[in-house]
Amino acid sequence: MDNDISEYISKQKKWSSELQLLREILLNCGLDETFKWRNPCYAMDGKNIAILGAFKDFCCLSFFKGVLLKDTQGVLRQQGENTQSGRIVPFTDTAEIHRLKPVLKAYVFEAIEVEKSGLKVEFNTPDELELPDELEIAFQQDAEFRNAFQSLTPGRQKGYLLFFSGAKQSVTRFSRIEKYRSRIMVGKGIHDCICGHSKKMPSCDGSHKNI
Structure with missing residues (x-):
């Protein structure tokens, strides 16, 4: 055990x-x-x-x-x-x-x-997931942000789309997009480490809490 x-x-x-x-x-x-x-x-x-x-x-x-x-x-x-x-x-x-x-x-x-x-689950691809109106608005306002998002791996794109779309209110969706904009701009996924202290890169293992 x-x-x-x-x-x-x-x-x-x-x-x-x-x-x-x-x-x-x-x-x-x-x-x-x-x-x-x-x-x-x-x-x-x-x-x-x-x-x-x-x-x-x-x-x-x-x-x-x-x-x-x-x-x-x-x-x-x-x-x-x-x-x-x-x-x-x-x-x-x-x-x-x-x-x-x-x-x-x-x-x-x-x-x-x-x-x-060897059976595999057929996941929906990011292209098949609905793009939140709030994210489309953010793309229209900032072409660099759109390019940064589209440069992410499919898995990272999907993670963000699910998280943004999961909010029930529009104001919350806008807030989530703005909060994670900086991560997206540097090519990081929603659960990726951004402090550089994780021992399980690229994932965050919570090491930043001890800084």
Whole structure:
């Protein structure tokens, strides 16, 4: 067992028992565990299968390619309307986990087979995502900004489009665009390090908080 994960679970004020039970189920399925992206992550032969998460109202087991699972029991949920690949099974008590234990194990084994088969999730490309009116206005006002955005990798473009479009109010969309303009102008993605102190470049690992 990974000591970082043991510490992570023990420090949970609300979902410690639930996460430990989910952890045991995943390990019993033969998965390897590592502490990744600040959460317990489970893989098979180096391929990510599932990850555990703790939130205010629930904890969950999340499958990286959950959209490809058959979900015969109807337990998978989409976390956010822009989530394309991952699917979660939320929990609020250990009794529900115990009840669904056979189902969860079956889903884990199915997820392993999906990974072994080489199946891929067909993601929407940035060109297929709707361009927010507020971003188009910003482009019209600043050609250099438009060029900088279009020079980003497709993945970085998609990250920004999903984030900008996710705001319900126009004023918030404008605010997000202005806040991240400087990042875009220097070719950085929404989660890229800009302070130069990250140990997991190009991603930000939070090292700037210790400066």
